[in-house]
Amino acid sequence: MAQRLLKFVSVDKAMPAKRGAAERRHDFGEIYGEFDAERAKQQAGRCSQCGIPYCQIHCPLGNNIPDWLMLTAEGRLEEAYEVAAATNNMPEVCGRICPQDRLCEGNCVIEKGFDSVTIGSVEKYITETAFTKGWVKPPKPLRELGQSIGIIGAGPAGLAAAEQLRRKGYQVHVYDRYDRVGGLLVYGIPNFKLEKQVVARRHELLALGGITFHLNFEVGRDASLAALRQRHDAILIATGVYQARDMACPGIGLGNVVAALDYLTSSNRKGLGDAVPAFDSGALDAAGKHVVVVGGGDTAMDCVRTAVRQGALSVRCLYRRDRKNMPGSQREVKHAEEEGVEFVWLAAPEALMGEGAVRQVRAHRMHLGVADGSGRQVPQPLPGSHFDLPADLVIMALGFDPEDVPALFGAPELGVTRWGTLKIDFRSMMTSLDGVFAAGDIVRGASLVVWGIRDGRDAAEQMHRYVQAVGQRLQGAAAADLAGHAVRAHRIRHRPRRDAHAGFLASQSKRSHPRARIRRWPDSRRIRCDPRLSRRGHGLSAAGSLRARAGAAVAVLRAVQPRA
Numbered sequence: 001m002a003q004r005l006l007k008f009v010s011v012d013k014a015m016p017a018k019r020g021a022a023e024r025r026h027d028f029g030e031i032y033g034e035f036d037a038e039r040a041k042q043q044a045g046r047c048s049q050c051g052i053p054y055c056q057i058h059c060p061l062g063n064n065i066p067d068w069l070m071l072t073a074e075g076r077l078e079e080a081y082e083v084a085a086a087t088n089n090m091p092e093v094c095g096r097i098c099p100q101d102r103l104c105e106g107n108c109v110i111e112k113g114f115d116s117v118t119i120g121s122v123e124k125y126i127t128e129t130a131f132t133k134g135w136v137k138p139p140k141p142l143r144e145l146g147q148s149i150g151i152i153g154a155g156p157a158g159l160a161a162a163e164q165l166r167r168k169g170y171q172v173h174v175y176d177r178y179d180r181v182g183g184l185l186v187y188g189i190p191n192f193k194l195e196k197q198v199v200a201r202r203h204e205l206l207a208l209g210g211i212t213f214h215l216n217f218e219v220g221r222d223a224s225l226a227a228l229r230q231r232h233d234a235i236l237i238a239t240g241v242y243q244a245r246d247m248a249c250p251g252i253g254l255g256n257v258v259a260a261l262d263y264l265t266s267s268n269r270k271g272l273g274d275a276v277p278a279f280d281s282g283a284l285d286a287a288g289k290h291v292v293v294v295g296g297g298d299t300a301m302d303c304v305r306t307a308v309r310q311g312a313l314s315v316r317c318l319y320r321r322d323r324k325n326m327p328g329s330q331r332e333v334k335h336a337e338e339e340g341v342e343f344v345w346l347a348a349p350e351a352l353m354g355e356g357a358v359r360q361v362r363a364h365r366m367h368l369g370v371a372d373g374s375g376r377q378v379p380q381p382l383p384g385s386h387f388d389l390p391a392d393l394v395i396m397a398l399g400f401d402p403e404d405v406p407a408l409f410g411a412p413e414l415g416v417t418r419w420g421t422l423k424i425d426f427r428s429m430m431t432s433l434d435g436v437f438a439a440g441d442i443v444r445g446a447s448l449v450v451w452g453i454r455d456g457r458d459a460a461e462q463m464h465r466y467v468q469a470v471g472q473r474l475q476g477a478a479a480a481d482l483a484g485h486a487v488r489a490h491r492i493r494h495r496p497r498r499d500a501h502a503g504f505l506a507s508q509s510k511r512s513h514p515r516a517r518i519r520r521w522p523d524s525r526r527i528r529c530d531p532r533l534s535r536r537g538h539g540l541s542a543a544g545s546l547r548a549r550a551g552a553a554v555a556v557l558r559a560v561q562p563r564a
């Protein structure tokens with residue numbers, strides 16, 4: 001092993017081949033190529049197999065990184081894929097778009113002076129090889145279960161949960177208001193970071209595995225949450241956050257001032273071949289325009305780089321803090337700079353100017369003042385520092401807030417936090433509604449794909465526990481009821497006819513007759529949780545009712561037991 005590993009002292013860090021900026025400015029293809037087998041082995045072999053793998057600790061999925069690096073260095077790729085896939089439902093996606101500089105790679109202990117191992121690229125290489133070789137299979141349960149799960153949202157969180165639950169055997173239904181599966185992976189993140197076919201491939205696998213997708217299905221419009229709860233044994237809400245944050249600034253209502261997600265979605269749809277009137281009219285097309293993007297997160301980075309590719313005359317990014325304090329990935333800033341984007345750090349818009357449509361952004365310089373309660377220095381305008389930038393298109397990328405989910409879903413009793421995200425019990429991941437769980441951005445606020453996957457997996461585990469617990473309770477109660485019914489029905493069936501008549505008369509006055517005993521049956525023995533077991537309202541005779549309830553108990557037992 002030692003021969004193949006610990007190579008960081010003799011082998012330099014290398015990324016897969018990156019296309020030159022001049023070339024990639026003109027298309028939406030991914031900017032990195034892939035490792036070949038030899039290069040992947042070499043780079044994986046730079047791992048020092050340290051005693052405490054900080055890379056693993058800082059990966060939200062707790063990926064077993066040292067093991068898959070070792071297996072790759074040894075050329076055991078199928079095993080490497082098995083290890084990578086054991087903790088991650090989309091390693092090929094995370095390998096491409098995780099901000100590794102802040103997560104696994106940023107915490108690699110050989111970083112100082114030697115540069116970290118290229119973990120993300122090796123992860124992508126392993127998974128792409130697995131797809132090519134046919135090692136990636138649809139989720140196939142060992143046994144089918146009768147219970148059904150409804151998942152609202154086909155983004156990373158919903159898809160990860162769907163796959164985990166399907167593997168356990170549940171009948172999984174995913175509802176999404178978009179016409180394609182993937183959420184922000186498809187309509188937010190541009191192709192040059194993640195090609196759509198990568199997401200479509202996962203969709204196909206999940207559908208082949210038996211997950212049912214209901215697309216163009218908006219919960220709140222096409223069905224209420226209550227209706228879905230009737231349909232399924234448990235529900236997961238993974239709807240992400242979509243309400244664009246706004247800023248108070250004179251001129252914000254001018255034409256050609258657009259929200260980042262509208263802009264990115266139209267560009268992504270255009271790339272997918274959809275008809276996009278707002279793009280075709282030029283309103284959401286940066287071609288031939290001076291573009292100013294306001295914001296410093298991943299969304300802003302995607303906007304500036306999209307504008308470059310659409311043929312903008314100039315692209316500037318205005319951010320009120322400095323480079324060190326921006327939330328977006330440093331790697332993305334570097335790519336954007338290479339592609340010709342100009343970053344205007346420590347600057348914020350003061351007013352948007354123009355007649356009808358924006359023509360200019362008046363900005364002022366900022367400085368970082370004292371830290372607030374969150375520990376971040378607060379940007380403050382420098383008086384008299386304003387300057388003007390030409391702008392035919394201003395894209396606001398200031399972040400996202402959750403929509404009003406309780407109102408949209410017709411479920412006012414669904415608890416939310418003061419930020420509008422769904423409130424859950426962090427151990428059970430259940431919302432304030434019994435059997436309704438939540439995961440991903442709608443719980444965390446705008447976050448990362450890798451966290452969405454992690455939440456989806458955790459929620460799937462908790463939903464499984466919940467459904468099994470309900471099933472066992474039902475099963476136990478049904479079994480007890482069944483035994484009780486059998487004994488009583490037997491007694492009634494075999495009692496002497498005369499006695500029965502006499503008993504019936506006696507039951508008018510005495511409470512010792514079998515029917516009287518049935519009537520006195522304590523409430524606690526009834527299975528109140530399943531209406532199928534209720535005798536009330538059936539208008540059956542005592543023995544008939546008992547038979548019906550015994551039949552219902554058998555039905556419940558069958559439903560909660562695995563099918564062969």
Ligand SMILES: Cc1cc2nc3c(=O)[nH]c(=O)nc-3n(C[C@H](O)[C@H](O)[C@H](O)COP(=O)(O)OP(=O)(O)OC[C@H]3O[C@@H](n4cnc5c(N)ncnc54)[C@H](O)[C@@H]3O)c2cc1C
Nearest residue numbers: 153155156157177183184219239240440441447448449452
């Ligand atoms: C422009 C942009 C770039 C990003 N870049 C990166 C990056 O490089 N790396 C990274 O790790 N993260 C990135 N992120 C963040 C990442 O995309 C999200 O954190 C992640 O997608 C959240 O997953 P989710 O499943 O919670 O929600 P989403 O991906 O938002 O999926 C939610 C799904 O729910 C559906 N939905 C919503 N409401 C309803 C309803 N009422 N009925 C039915 N369906 C509904 C939506 O249509 C959507 O498909 C980026 C985000 C944006 C906006």
Ligand code: SF4
Nearest residue numbers: 059094098103104120
């Ligand atoms: S999932 Fe993301 S953080 Fe984890 S190892 Fe892969 S690239 Fe790194």
